Amino acid sequence: MNMDAVLEFLDTGRDGEDGADVVRARLSKVIGALGFDFFTLVRQPGPESDADGIMLAGQWPKGWPELYVKRKYAAIDPIIRYLGHSQRGYRWSEPMLAFEQDPHRSRMERMMVDARRHGLEDGYVFPVHGRRGLVGVLSVAGRTVDLSPSQMSLMDALAKKAFWDILEVHDRGAYERIARPVAVQMTRREMETLEYLGYGMTSNEMGATLGLSAHTVDWYMNGIQDKLNAKNRHHVVAIAFRLGLIS
Numbered sequence: 001m002n003m004d005a006v007l008e009f010l011d012t013g014r015d016g017e018d019g020a021d022v023v024r025a026r027l028s029k030v031i032g033a034l035g036f037d038f039f040t041l042v043r044q045p046g047p048e049s050d051a052d053g054i055m056l057a058g059q060w061p062k063g064w065p066e067l068y069v070k071r072k073y074a075a076i077d078p079i080i081r082y083l084g085h086s087q088r089g090y091r092w093s094e095p096m097l098a099f100e101q102d103p104h105r106s107r108m109e110r111m112m113v114d115a116r117r118h119g120l121e122d123g124y125v126f127p128v129h130g131r132r133g134l135v136g137v138l139s140v141a142g143r144t145v146d147l148s149p150s151q152m153s154l155m156d157a158l159a160k161k162a163f164w165d166i167l168e169v170h171d172r173g174a175y176e177r178i179a180r181p182v183a184v185q186m187t188r189r190e191m192e193t194l195e196y197l198g199y200g201m202t203s204n205e206m207g208a209t210l211g212l213s214a215h216t217v218d219w220y221m222n223g224i225q226d227k228l229n230a231k232n233r234h235h236v237v238a239i240a241f242r243l244g245l246i247s
Contacts, residue, residue: 005033006154010161020170024057027162031058037119037142041162044134056136056166064118073111076104079125083134089126089156091147115141124152126159133242136163184227184243191245193220198237198246 009030031039040058074080082095092112099108123141127134138159147155186194189210196206203214203221210217221233228243230236240246 003034003151003154005030006158010154010157020056020166023162023165023169027057027158027166030158031140034140035143035145036123036140037061039138039140041136041138041159041166043136043167056163056170058139061118061120064115064120067114067118068111071111071114073107073114076107077111078102078108079123079139083125083127083137086127087129089124089152089159092123092125092141124155126156128160128163136167138162184245186224186227186245190220190224190227193217194224194236194240195246197221197233198240 009026012026027041028039038058038060040060041056043054043056068074078095078099079092082090082098085095085098096108096112099105102108120141122144123139124147126138126140128136128138136159138155140155192210193206196209201209203217206212207214207217221236224230225233225236228236228239230239237246
């Protein structure tokens with residue numbers, strides 16, 4: 001496969017005057033040149049994103065989104081569920097193999113049959129990660145197209161550039177929230193406390209490990225919670241993972 005169109009997209013800087021529609025058109029042209037019939041570029045849903053703002057570009061075949069919703073495939077979709085297992089792009093066959101013993105296997109197979117009836121014979125998914133974890137997904141599908149490992153890497157890069165370029169002009173506020181550098185400043189003791197919290201330790205266990213009283217540990221935890229604007233300790237851990245403060 002000729003990947004010149006992808007390389008050209010990656011090498012082209014976004015002009016300050018370019019709107020989201022210009023970037024979408026360029027992306028659509030690249031996807032078509034690779035032999036794919038359909039694609040979507042979406043934001044990862046979250047508390048701050050409304051349903052209308054999730055789709056950034058592309059479209060699925062007519063009737064497929066409606067059938068997908070009607071048959072509630074979102075609850076069992078192996079392609080979407082596999083996003084939590086992969087940091088790189090993958091072919092649709094990969095999650096189907098991974099979930100071979102899943103109790104919902106029969107519904108998964110039915111979903112794939114329905115997809116093929118709508119012209120979605122095969123496809124690939126390319127997750128986009130930011131400092132908050134998964135932030136977006138580029139999906140390409142249609143006729144069967146074989147991608148080599150090096151081509152998969154180029155498609156990963158394409159997904160990232162397209163996502164950030166479109167989001168920057170489509171929703172500047174969201175772009176700033178998820179792309180700006182982490183500004184949280186933690187002391188050494190707070191980082192130690194946070195790390196042990198990530199291991200699931202209680203205040204007593206952290207105190208015994210750090211040579212502190214449980215009361216002192218709680219005092220550090222209150223400070224961490226305030227800095228992260230977290231509602232509770234579970235929320236602290238979730239935010240810390242997204243910010244890369246713990247792993």
